[in-house]
Amino acid sequence: MPLRATYRLQFHRDFGFAAAAEIVPYLADLGVSHVYASPILLARAGSAHGYDIVDHNRLNPELGSEAEFEAFGAALRQYGLGLILDFVPNHMGVGADNPFWRDVLEWGESSDYAGWFDIDWQPDTPGLAGKVLVAVLGEQYGAALAGGHLALGYDPARGGFDVTAYDSHVLPVHPALYGEVLGRRHRVLERLGDAFAHLAAFRPHEKDRARDLKERLRGEVEGSDAVRRALDEALARFHGTPGDQASWARLDRLIAQQRWRIAFFRVAADDINYRRFFNVNELTGLRMEQPAVFDHAHGFVFQLIADGVLDGLRIDHIDGLYDPKAYCLRVRAKSPRPITLHVEKILGPHEALREDWLADGTTGYETTNLLTGLLTDPKGEAALTQFYRRFTGDRRPFARIAREAKLTCIDNEFASELSALASAAARIAQSNPLSADFTRHGLRRALREIIASFRVYRTYIDEEGATTADREEILRAVAEARIANGDIDASVYDFLASLLTTDIVDEPGSGYSRQEVVVFAMRFQQVTGPVMAKGVEDTAFYRYMRFIAANEVGGEPGRLGVAASAFHEANRRRQKDAPLTLLTTSTHDTKRGEDLRARLAVLASMPPAYVAAVERWTERLSQAFADRETTPDPADLLLLFQTLIGLWPQDGDGGDAETLRERVRAAMEKSVREAKLNTGWAAPNATYEAALMEVVDALFADAGFTEDLSAFVADLAPAGAANSLTQAVLKLTIPGAPDIYQGAESWDFSLVDPDNRRPVDFARRREALSQATASRDRALTAEDVLSGFAKTAAVQRLLGLRRDRPALFAAPYEALATEDDSLVAFMRGERTERLIVVAHRFPGGAPPQGTVALPEGRYHDVLRRRDIAAPAGGLPIGEILTALPVAVLVAGAGAKA
Structure with a gap:
């Protein structure tokens, strides 16, 4: 099914497959072509968002049964709608409900899944070799132990032992250590304990042997009260007296021998030894570059694609992957049939989506900011800046605040990642006499400055080396780092520049390992994105309050307003390079709803x-x-x-x-x-x-x-409502595939997550859509704009136009000249088949003046339900924008929507 427009649904246990099936007729009446679903695969229990997946090959039962999911799919097909899934390949949720992660914690490096996750099994941190750091304690380890917050328990369902923290975090005991738990006081338990202690003799089949022994243990405990009592007594030996540190020594010794180390949550910033999603300890990075991991994670969704259930994938956090290009190409190659492929990617100011990924486009953050900027009068920037500086006493430009915030996050949240990079860089440096004197500390200082100097989320160096764009971004970041901290020896920066671009191994006989250099550069790229996200989006955006409508994901708060010429150029470029890019104005990630931003503009x-x-x-x-x-x-x-x-x-x-x-x-x-x-x-x-x-x-x-x-x-509200209508109309008429976030066909005055995932009143929206349908042939009024009805009606009419006249929205994009810079106008199409949009950008300012250079001809005004004639030379703006801030004019047969 061709992609025209999507409707994002946020699934959770209070809005599952059955509830979604009920609103399918409504979505069809609204006019979208696809439902765009948040993650629906098995996530951690109680997940409010679904991004903490624990099994990629199962539906989340909290959202409904398989039968309910099938009924949802049947409803979509009945009404001619497709389904796009938000898919999460970068990370998984950790904990007892993730069987793969649990196996890693139980068996360590010998786990069948140890290679699935980005774990450094030999970190520099003392005492962490061969272990995974589990930083979940709310206090120092010793205090948690002495306080009785750690307990050894028996799981009768699997015949195994776990250490539980605060009755919630469950960590498995290594089976070879079961003998220490079972003790020597009961004949059956002693024999089983001895068998567990000799698991190594069965290598490489020790896991099968352990599974058999666990089953025997489970059977003995279930079958004998005496064995059960003996086991309880054995476990009691590991329980101490709260407040008495010495009484917990036996449990402490057992914990010290595990393949994990449990620790205070603040330890993670310095010592975490697995890649996370940003700085979230509960989300561990997957090595999706490994074919076995890729095949496992995509098996179920590929089957849904083969069955015709899924028509597209939205790839979450593409920048977290080791090799995004290779990942996208693999999805294309292995998908059982053609699909749309969108990537969640935040583009820098001068950055374009890489063509060789073969993705259909991004998820639209750039459009969010483009439209907010277009509706923001740059003439107000000086006054807003002057007031902000006077009111707060802070004269720093946003770029400086952002850099300082990134440095803060590096020091406090990503210190372990930086240390790992510095150690790797030092090992490479010491492999060659030419760089052997570069110290780990000096390299760490320089890497810190370089990471903080990036203006894009990451580069995309792979086995082929750096592209021109990659090299420019790296060298620019290094140059800025030199200026920011010139106390670091220039030769260190030179070395790191050649290392990060991989230029150091371009020629034969470099004396360095190409493999080590490329891996370092690619691992480095997985760090800059999280630092940018946490430092800028999640820190600096909450420090710089000059004009919060600009503080949006992918935005540039340091610059207010977008020129009409820049708006047109962005639209032309999108139509040329990625005509199916999603166009969004609200998402589950936006910090403020689209209508709140429109009013603030x-x-x-x-x-x-x-x-x-x-x-x-x-x-x-x-x-x-x-x-x-x-x-x-x-x-x-x-x-x-x-x-x-x-x-x-x-x-x-x-x-x-x-x-x-x-x-x-x-x-x-x-x-x-x-x-x-x-x-x-x-x-x-x-x-x-x-x-x-x-x-x-x-x-x-x-x-x-x-x-x-x-x-x-x-x-303020009338101008804000006018902006809301204009924003919606532009999103639905510029090149790309418009996305409507759940409920945002009506007012969306949401605040930051989780407020933007509040329940949607679909009954109210059904009623509004019914009124819009009944009023399809009447002119929208200024009162309709203020009430919000005009927004709903415009969305329905323009989605209908996209459905009925798709050629208009595939036609070339052309900017139209206006005599007033508060106006923006463009045309799609040519000759007699034309779509023209004219909008007033700043309804809070002076009324627009002059004429708009419309091609001569007759048009139907979709919003005002009137026919107008444009003479040669265009029309005065007053004749185009009557009562409403925006006009959509269609020429040709069947002009009504």
Whole structure:
């Protein structure tokens, strides 16, 4: 089925396959071609998002039965819709519910799955050789042990032993050590223990032998009360008295011999020895470059593709993979039939998706920021900057804040990854007399500066070496690192530049191992992406509050506004290079919903009113909290005020005032913890957070403030709603495949995750769509724009147009000239078959003037349901944009949608 438009659904245990099947008729009426499903494979119990997969070859039973999934697929086919799956190849959730990871913890390097995960079995950290660090304790290991928070237990289902932390984290005991548990006080248990102690004699079949012995143990325990009592007594010897460290010595000795080391969660930053998803200890990286791992992970989805159930894959976190290009090509080669292939990839300002990946496009973050930027008046940037600097006292440009945030994250969250890279670089350096004097410490310092200097998430060096684009990015980062820290010897930077580009082994006889150099460069690439994500998206974006609508995934908060010429060029390039790229304005990752951002964009057209309002509100707070010792940081206040402006009053799905207050409290708590300045996730500052929450509560309870806020938003809301409509129309008409995030065909005033995964009121949306269907032939009005009805109606009409006249949306893209830079206009098609879109970019500013150079002819206005004639020379803008901020004009037969 051709891809026209997608509708993203977030599956979880409260919205499963049966619920999805119920809304399929609604989605068909809306006009999308495909459902775009969040991960549906077996994830950790209770997962709210599905990205912590523990088995790629099973459906998640929390979402429904196989029969319910089949019924969902049947409903899609009945209504002519396809299915695209968000697939997670980069990582898996860890824990007892992941049988592969559990086997690794049980058997260590001899596990059949040890090669599935990116584990460094010989790290530099003392005491970690041959072990996996499991950093899950909420306190120091010794304190957890002495406090009785670690316990040895028996699992009757498998006849095995585990160490449990806090009754939740379950770590298997190595079977060769069962003898130490079973002891010598009971004949049956002693004999079994002796057999377990001699498993090595059965190598390489010791696992089969252990499985048989476990079954025998299980049978003996189930079949004899005396054996059961003896086992309980054996286990009791490993239990101590809480508070008495010495009483836990036996358990301590047993733990010390395992293939894992349990530790305080803060130890992970320095000592973790497996690749994670970003800095999340509970998500371990997969070696998807290994054919056996790839085949296992894709077996089920390839079967769904072969069966006609799946039509496409959205590849999560493509930048985490060792070799993204090879992965994409392997998917293409092994897929049982042609599919669409989209990759979740954040592109830098001057970066393009690699053509040789053979992907259909990205998941659309660049479009999110393109459209927000287009609707943001750059003329307001100077005033907003001046006010931000005066209000916060922070004059640093965003680029400097971002670099400092990346360095903070490297030091505090990715120290182990940096140390591993430094050790590898030192080993390579010491293999050749020319570089033997480069020390691990010096290389570590330089690598830290280089990683923090990257402006893209990563490069894509592979066995073939560096492309021109890769080499340019690396050399630019090295040059910036030299400037940032010139105290490091220049020769260290030179060495690392040649190492990271692999130029050091380009010529024969280099004296270095090409294999070691290429592996180092490719491993390095898997580190820069997480640092960029955590340092910029999840730290700097919560520190720089000049204009939060620009603080979005893949965005550039340091620059406000997108010129019409840049908008047109991006659209032309997308149509040429990746015409099926997804176009999104809201996702499960966006920090603010599309309509909240659209409203905030208006602030750039009215800085004086915004500044005056913030000063009034700040003065009100200053009077109320004059005697408080701890008050919120000015930047956090700006975040709060902008959030309230964008959100107020609650939309139809937002709940009552109390619900709205709780949503704001949760979003503010997450934001200030992510900023890592006044508080944080690892060590929350209860005093600061309480002060911030007190301010939130006080504002909601202050009738004078809420009246003032309501009046300010009432002046702002019409322009914000106009922006929302324009944004939706542009997304549905520019080159690419529009994606609608669940519920966002109506208002989307969501806050940061998990707020953007709140339940969607589909009954309300069905009613709105029914009204839109009944009103299909009437003109949309300014009142419809303000109520949100125009957005729903426009989405339905334009999706219908895409369905009925697909050639229009495959036609060439051409920018149309306007006399006012607050306007943007373009045409799709040629001769008598044309689609023309004209939009006012800044409805919060002055009315647009002049004419738009429309090709001469007659057109049907899809939103106003009228026919208009354009003479030679175009039409005055006042005749095009009546009542609405945007127009969609169609020429040719069957123009109505």
